[in-house]
Amino acid sequence: MQFAFTDEQEQLRSTVRRFLEDKSPPTEVRRLMETESGYDTEVWRQLSDELGLTAVHIPETFGGQGFSFAELAIIAEEMGRSLFCGPYFSSTVLGATAIMETASTAQKEELLPAIAAGERLVALAISEASGRWDADGITCKVRDGKLTGTKRFVVDGHIANLLIVVAREPAGEISFHAVSADSPGVARRRLEVIDPTRKLAQVDFDDAPATRLDADIDGEAALSRILDLAAVALANEMVGGAQWLLESAVEYAGLRTQFGRAIGSFQAIKHKCADLLLKVELAKSAAYYAADAAAANDPELPVLACIAKSAAADAYMRAARDCIQIHGGIGFTWDNDTHLWFKRAKSSEVLFGTPSLYRERMMTQIRDERVYA
């Protein structure tokens, strides 16, 4: 397992950070979050065409760059840092990954190149009204290539061209399906969300034509693995956001003067920041380690994903809370940027499951390991 980024990875990080600092400053985030689509097509084009970020972890045979999940995680972290508004998490992280895990070679050849090019946007539809993300929560039915049911919490589901839908076969097993967003029987509605920088949709399927992704896999195991990978990418995105909040809090504490002193010279503020740094650094270690495990197909991934997701969620929420508190009243205003990250933190905290569910899952997996090992 690697504990340091390679020079190439550091360079990738710098490139992405420079791009996002230029293209996704808070003013742009504020502009885009008020739009219906939620992103800027020109920036998306640059990100795809010029930087090739949409292709990063897709194999070269399918039009990708053939890097690993570790590089994807670095990009996610930087996007979390800048609160980038765009369908990267939905299409590249969730959508492309789901296809890579469940589609046949022929299907990959058909679907992935346009995704790698950033031309086709995919959304992954798992959760339903119950808000569960595991196989037991899947009640959407598929029969004879027709899909019926309702999916909720579909990230960027309102703008995707293609939907990857997890459904239940008549015999009861879980399977993955590609559904074109403009098919008959598909109705999409954007949901009102707490975090306007990440749009969610509800998608209703009524006998919608669906193509089963037919790699020879166990659907439940694939869902589980896709969720592990999603959690790891999200964890990396979250630590990026947490780091931004920490830096913002420390900077403000150094500038803001009360009682004739910078407030950062008061132990109440100083020690809060020190504790926060610890929490953020531990979460980063978990996120990086899990990303490396994902890249290396490490069998410990399920446990590491749980650690990464819960540590990152707790650190991000703590960072958001502390950053507002250190800013005082100003931190609670709309004009101050902190709340943008706060809302992303809150939304990410529960996406794919709460920290306590992930901890419980970790304990179950540790037990399984012992029992079956």
Add this chain to the structure above:
Amino acid sequence: MQFAFTDEQEQLRSTVRRFLEDKSPPTEVRRLMETESGYDTEVWRQLSDELGLTAVHIPETFGGQGFSFAELAIIAEEMGRSLFCGPYFSSTVLGATAIMETASTAQKEELLPAIAAGERLVALAISEASGRWDADGITCKVRDGKLTGTKRFVVDGHIANLLIVVAREPAGEISFHAVSADSPGVARRRLEVIDPTRKLAQVDFDDAPATRLDADIDGEAALSRILDLAAVALANEMVGGAQWLLESAVEYAGLRTQFGRAIGSFQAIKHKCADLLLKVELAKSAAYYAADAAAANDPELPVLACIAKSAAADAYMRAARDCIQIHGGIGFTWDNDTHLWFKRAKSSEVLFGTPSLYRERMMTQIRDERVYA
């Protein structure tokens, strides 16, 4: 429900505090905790004869003073504050209360006067090797007036004259029995404990002669109520100890100078103390409220006992930890008194059940209320 102590109660508190400050300073606590019996018989005599504290909540018809559980709780709080070493908690709080809840009038007439006079020491034996305190944990068997089994965690079981033992009848129900400590078939052994100011014993019964306490009651309900009362008394004892620790920490922080300032002028210390004060005051409110409910036979007692015990345990442990931390290295030495209270806090945290078990019990009871109300 009362939210203030009466003048009489305040006077009782002052009397008890003065007595304990005189008779139970830390030097005495240190002396007695190293003895086998764990208490000073002359102080015990004064406490019983002169102050009548052993009689406080026992009805006048049985040789007591006829005060309520609220007065008992005040005494417990003061004893917790001074870490009084003596069989008050075991004999007066647990033993006498158990007899009052489970014995017939004739048995009370026989047993209680000597207890009220402080001449007979009773110990209550509930828990066994499993460490459980509920009815399901009772495996000691009684048949034809003979008791067999092993009890652990019997507070002052090594010095009591009389043991009140919870056992299971052949038909499966729970019953309470009086067993003379010097009966054949009774073997007692003092256990090594973390808190030397509260001694625990293991008692083995091998066909020991036992007299069933035969009030017309449901044994399981009685056990539950006795444990509620025990938890409330212990909660009051704990907040007394927590208050001592808080005062000790604040006092030391005002005296100790580092970097040219009293350490209490640093926000790190100051804010820790403010947070601790909040925790201790909330726990006190819970302990007082629950004691009042116990005195008033309030049907909400089971929920209130859970709140009081868990709040007091958490506040006491926090106070103990913070008091050591504020004292720094000196707080970790044997010669500093803080560890005496720390160990009592740790021991009390788990006596009758951990705070999380009490919280779980609270939730179960809230549910039961809703379901059956």
Add this chain to the structure above:
Amino acid sequence: MNGSTPNSPESVRAEVRAWLAANWDPEADLVAWRNKLADAGWGMPVWPSDWYGRDLPQALAPVVDEEFARIDAVGVAKTGIRLLAGWTLLEHGSDAQKESYLRRVLTGEDVWCQLFSEPGSGSDLAGATTRADLDGDRWIVNGQKVWTTSAHHADYGLLLARTDWDVPKHQGLTYFVIDMRQPGVEVRPLRQMNGHASFNQVFFTDALVPSENLVSKVGNGWQVALTTLMYERRGISGSRALPRTDPPPGQIYAQEREETLTALEPYKWYPQRAGRVDLVEARAGNLGDDVDPELRQEVAKLLILSRTAEWTARRARAAQEQGRPQGPEGSLGKLAGSEIARQASRVHTLLAGADAMLAGADGPLDGLIAEILVSVPATSIAGGTDEIQRNIIAERVLGMPKEPRMDTGPFRDVKRN
């Protein structure tokens, strides 16, 4: 008759009851009725008889309240900060100021706002840098205030401004009543992260205050402000009063309800800010083991916090009522409230699960949960941050030593934003 009655609870009760029987009319006009209250002194009976009161001791005030409540009689205006203005002017104002303002404070005809906080002085109120410079017989005010509630419809403001920069900061402040309806005063709403705009920023550009509007004397502003703040801490400010549910028939109730609703409009989210423990209470008996594994413990912790905080507040009140010295319980409520709000937010998140991502009509309880989640961060800041509360508790309740101060010299030389 004012002041001549022997003040026993019975006599006061008989007197107010008789007066109400003779005067109360649910169909009266609100302002006319309140003028009657001011004349009789029953609206603020603890105020001096010279100024719309009856010299009643505080301990007897509940008797009067009870009699009003018994027949649902309407009292003087209490929303907003007008009563803070009333109390402050009563203690520090000139007779002319009392004459000008107090009656309309009670009738509710004038709206008041408090102009203390500034962008550069939040926790450190005494660090205000809004300036007032004497120019003949008037003061010229320049600067900026913030977190001002009701400023957008206020007639008058309680203004704390710096008039001397060469003395230590607490000594260079002066307290004024400023007319808010003048060209030099600009009020802009301040939007919060939860989307509401309960507060305003107020900009002063050569705004004018006539000399007679100076309260107390030049340089004594901090002392006067402390009076206002003391009454604020005692909860005199009525911003959290709720409108009557199901008001009885009668014109006066309709008028009062409209007044309350207008005053409360910006504060609709205040209950959400506090965490809405009531919503958790309602579900607590209903949480099985099929829910989030941490939920039952976290709910229990929340209920324990919230109940013990309530009991602690009652202990403080009971001690006060018994005339015992107030224990530490009284100062702890605000800090406890922050913990409760945070824990409630945690519990609502666990309860909602994925639904915690949704807001508005799509969100749980029609968006109420989302509003809680994005409002609770205000609780540990508004009205004094947790950090300031801990300082106060440690220093004033526990008697711990103060921090060395860096702002005791002439204000001109104090480091500031």
Add this chain to the structure above:
Amino acid sequence: MNGSTPNSPESVRAEVRAWLAANWDPEADLVAWRNKLADAGWGMPVWPSDWYGRDLPQALAPVVDEEFARIDAVGVAKTGIRLLAGWTLLEHGSDAQKESYLRRVLTGEDVWCQLFSEPGSGSDLAGATTRADLDGDRWIVNGQKVWTTSAHHADYGLLLARTDWDVPKHQGLTYFVIDMRQPGVEVRPLRQMNGHASFNQVFFTDALVPSENLVSKVGNGWQVALTTLMYERRGISGSRALPRTDPPPGQIYAQEREETLTALEPYKWYPQRAGRVDLVEARAGNLGDDVDPELRQEVAKLLILSRTAEWTARRARAAQEQGRPQGPEGSLGKLAGSEIARQASRVHTLLAGADAMLAGADGPLDGLIAEILVSVPATSIAGGTDEIQRNIIAERVLGMPKEPRMDTGPFRDVKRN
């Protein structure tokens, strides 16, 4: 040959391997072998070739360690604080001092102790008030030190004492080597709350230090002490080294084992102080729903803390090995350790339940759990309290502004205990 070899990993490896092949003998006498190591420079190869080393760059030290480990060869003495003494004297000592002490530091023949902390200066080490007064060609020492490990069998102490009371506190300290075996030095064990006595109090009553034992120069003691502390933070101090389990046959292993056991005797509880997460790890796969309702979550939190702290430490090391600037990860270990210990204590309590009340032979794991519970409070204090660590992290890592200081004047006038 010293210093003349081109320093490639391969050449160093070949060289040390050849030397060991020629010299290593498991039946050698421990001190004789270490004298040989000192002569050849392989015991501390990064030390200068003039002083028992080989001028090797730090980056190549692991190669030498690997070769020693490969054949289980014994190294120089590392227990106690003797290597801190070695490094400090190497940097600041006179040639005569190096000549007198360094060799026996490496052979382990002399035991050293560190005399910095005092009852009145714990967090504030520079506030020491033990005094050294010059009397002809010797210094007379009076005062009291505390938290001194190994003082009861030490030959020499590293003493920080005040020699000038009229300058600011950091400037009035001087660093000495003091002979511990003299009548003016009294060592008393200091018992801790867990019953162990790992530390000592040391009382000086007209103890004597000859002038030649002054390290560096008068008034430069704080700078020298910082060197000692820096090496201590780098983990050079060997107090936590464990004795070999299953040592191979050979006289030298027996001698080494005895040395280690003696040195470690007072520290047997150190693993318990850290919380013994290993004991929880061993049971983590085995916790059903029949246990305490909070336990699974609390165990998960502990394992997450402990694993992420370990990965964070490895990130720091990896960055260092790559020659990248060390990130903040390095400074955080101690603070993380405190949190881990506290959380471990919590978990052990929940796991043990009622058994947590028992100790010694009656307690779980033969008293080990009880020892954990009464030892963890030391973790957040020893070696710098959590509060001091947070200051350091905030100021040095995050670059936050320092607090105003109250102790910058002449030490004589600084408020102290």
